[in-house]
Amino acid sequence: MNKVNAEKKNKVIEAVRAAEFINNEMTVMIGGFGGVGNPPSLIREMMESGVGELTLICNDAGFPHIGVGQLVTAKRIKKLIASHIGSNPNAGKQMTDGELEVIFSPQGTLAERIRAGGAGLGGILTDIGAENPIIEAGKKKIEIDGKEYLVEPALTAEVSLVFAKKADTLGNLVYDTSARNTNPLVAMAGDITIAEAEEIVEAGELDPEEIVTPGAFVDYIVQSEGVNWTWAWEKK
Template identity: 50%
Template sequence: MKKIYSSFEEAVSEIQDGMTLMVGGFGLVGIPENLIIALRDRNVKDLTVISNNCGVDDWGLGLLLKNKQIKKMLSSYVGENKEFERQVLSGELEVELVPQGSLAEKIRAGGAGIPAFYTPAGVGTPIAEGRETREFNGKEYLLEEALTADVSLIRAWKADKMGNVVYRKTAQNFNPIMAAAGKVTICEVEELVEIGDLKPEEIHTPSIYVQGLIVGKQEKRIERLTVKS
């Protein structure tokens, strides 16, 4: 049995100022909506956040950004957030941009205990300036170091009380690899089932990677709604 929190406030109660967090999701899909809101209300500061992007101005990680809780952001895409742009240009926010495939592999490697790897992504671009490269079979590769986090906040569809997790469709995105790369992983789920209710072959993240569970209803906002005129 894993720790099953009674509130989102309790679930984030041990996150402290200055910690490094991984936050699952891609755009607004698969983000741990309620954990992010609870973290905003907790008002912890100077966070380093590793996530594909920083949400939008009024939702997702954009809530933490607006509240000046994020000191540094490691992302692959930052184009939908005006407050993000403002803080970067004013020097309030430190940003490290990473090619999306490299970001995913850095996180996966961290969860697998692999300290670094070589990739062709970024070679010959400003990303590679001042960094180690090496040639393999006549092609140049860039050394990328793995990423881990003090806490990973992830989102799933179902989990059993042992902490085995199932994601739904594209909400799977970064969540499984972040679950493995966090020293502590807290999973926000839509449905909690009994041990044995999940078939072994449908489990995406085994319970060994999950330390806490919290059940909640998500709004599932659409990032950019387009309708016919």
């Protein structure tokens, strides 16, 4: 993927500046699983900026006032591509009321579609859902050696947001245990990728063996201000 700031030596910027890259009606991809691994400071800036009418690609709809769930609850999302929405009843209500378009993709398929997008592939073939009328609706099928596969298009975004345990100033990222979930894949699939990190160190300070996402995939880095769920609940 053509990264717009690959030559940039120090990619650290303020969170408020990072939020300026996200405009109304954009497609945004956010890493995480049930709020774990969602970038809290970047989501907070999105809430404050008032940006809306977004297409969101994420593993799930979060919880009502945790992670990406805040954006859903505030009705900033018009279209959601996710594996499930069961943990956020607001998403279900908006879908039922016709306020939110939801496109479901099985979790493994969703992850592979994102990976394919980051690798520059057009899509993937999968037999998951090939006989499910909901999943297969409107999708192309290909038969290989007598077996039918669905053609699932790759997923990319104009902006990808990820959360890391550590980052260096060149954008190399280290993730903390389960926060690794979808973040490495999401980091690869954005035209612009912004990483929020708990700790930012100078280039060369990270052990090369612990780096998961190379800095070539990351355009900007934001210092995390941590999770403040009190702020989130006050916004409900």
